[in-house]
Amino acid sequence: MTSKLEKALNDIIEVYHKYSESECSEDDYLQKDEFKKLLKKEANSFLKCTLPYGMEEADYIEDLFQKANKNKNECLHFEEFVTTLAKLAIHAHNMSHTAVKQGEGQGQGHVHGPH
Amino acid sequence: MTSKLEKALNDIIEVYHKYSESECSEDDYLQKDEFKKLLKKEANSFLKCTLPYGMEEADYIEDLFQKANKNKNECLHFEEFVTTLAKLAIHAHNMSHTAVKQGEGQGQGHVHGPH
Numbered sequence: 001m002t003s004k005l006e007k008a009l010n011d012i013i014e015v016y017h018k019y020s021e022s023e024c025s026e027d028d029y030l031q032k033d034e035f036k037k038l039l040k041k042e043a044n045s046f047l048k049c050t051l052p053y054g055m056e057e058a059d060y061i062e063d064l065f066q067k068a069n070k071n072k073n074e075c076l077h078f079e080e081f082v083t084t085l086a087k088l089a090i091h092a093h094n095m096s097h098t099a100v101k102q103g104e105g106q107g108q109g110h111v112h113g114p115h
Numbered sequence: 116m117t118s119k120l121e122k123a124l125n126d127i128i129e130v131y132h133k134y135s136e137s138e139c140s141e142d143d144y145l146q147k148d149e150f151k152k153l154l155k156k157e158a159n160s161f162l163k164c165t166l167p168y169g170m171e172e173a174d175y176i177e178d179l180f181q182k183a184n185k186n187k188n189e190c191l192h193f194e195e196f197v198t199t200l201a202k203l204a205i206h207a208h209n210m211s212h213t214a215v216k217q218g219e220g221q222g223q224g225h226v227h228g229p230h
Contacts, residue, residue, distance in 0.1 A: 005157035008126040009207035015120045016208070028212070042120035078208045085204060086197045092124035093131070093193045097143070 015042055016081060029075035035068075036061050039084075046091045127200065130157055131193060144190035150183075151176050154199075161206045 002010070019038040020030045030038065039047055039061055051060050068076050068083040076084075117125070134153040135145045145153065154162055154176055166175050183191050183198040 003130075003157040003159075004126055005130045005153075005203070006160065006207065008123040008130070009204055010211070011119055011123040012204060013208050013211045015118075015123070017211070038120075042118040044118075045121065079205055082201045082204055086201055088120070089124055089127060089197055089200060090194055092121065093128050096125070096128045096132070 012085065013078075016078060020078075027075075029077050030081055031075045032062075032065055035065050035076060035081075035084075039064070043088055045095075046088050049095070050087070050091055128193075131196060135193075142190075144192055145196055146190045147177075147180055150180050150191060150196075150199075154179070158203055160210075161203050164210070165202070165206055 015038070016030070017028075019034040020028050022034055022037070047057060047060065051057060055063075064084055064087070065076070068080045070080055070083075130153065131145070132143070134149040134157075135143050137149055137152070162172060162175065166172060170178075179199055179202070180191070183195045185195055185198075
């Protein structure tokens with residue numbers, strides 16, 4: 001039986017494939033515009049919350065792409081995308097504790113992540 | 116609305132908290148035995164598939180723990196756990212392509228991850 005963690009990882013892989021295999025390229029790599037679409041559609045709260053002060057979103061996405069793009073070619077393979085995925089996971093974890101602190105402020109129980 | 120990617124990340128955080136806040140320690144850190152329990156219960160296929168030839172599972176889990184434990188104390192905080200999470204994600208991605216190749220061998224469509 002697939003565990004909750006394995007199911008979540010499989011869902012992440014499916015999201016990755018949804019964008020890496022979009023119309024313009026059926027390969028397993030994320031072109032820059034596919035990476036941008038993925039973040040804007042699937043991780044918009046991450047983008048909004050972690051956008052460095054005074055930076056344009058387009059520049060931030062470019063910065064995330066370059067930091068992940070270890071071999072400096074024109075696209076990311078999955079292992080490079082995991083660099084950004086790690087940032088997303090850390091953000092989600094931080095949010096889970098922010099939600100808890102807000103929950104404690106309003107007498108709620110242990111609340112996780114943005115709903 | 117929470118996207119599929121955000122939901123998956125929130126589920127991963129909940130799994131992490133299930134083990135980091137187990138009976139023996141209510142903190143947000145994974146003690147070694149909590150890390151071991153998490154991997155054995157939630158990522159058993161990863162452990163079985165990626166176990167280096169000739170290595171004992173206990174030694175492999177110890178090796179994964181040490182590789183994640185950057186500050187070399189007795190437990191992992193979430194950002195250290197992400198090191199192992201990255202390995203799990205890469206394994207899940209590799210499995211998704213293994214399943215596709217097997218699927219093609221049996222005339223199935225695009226199948227993702229272990230079911």
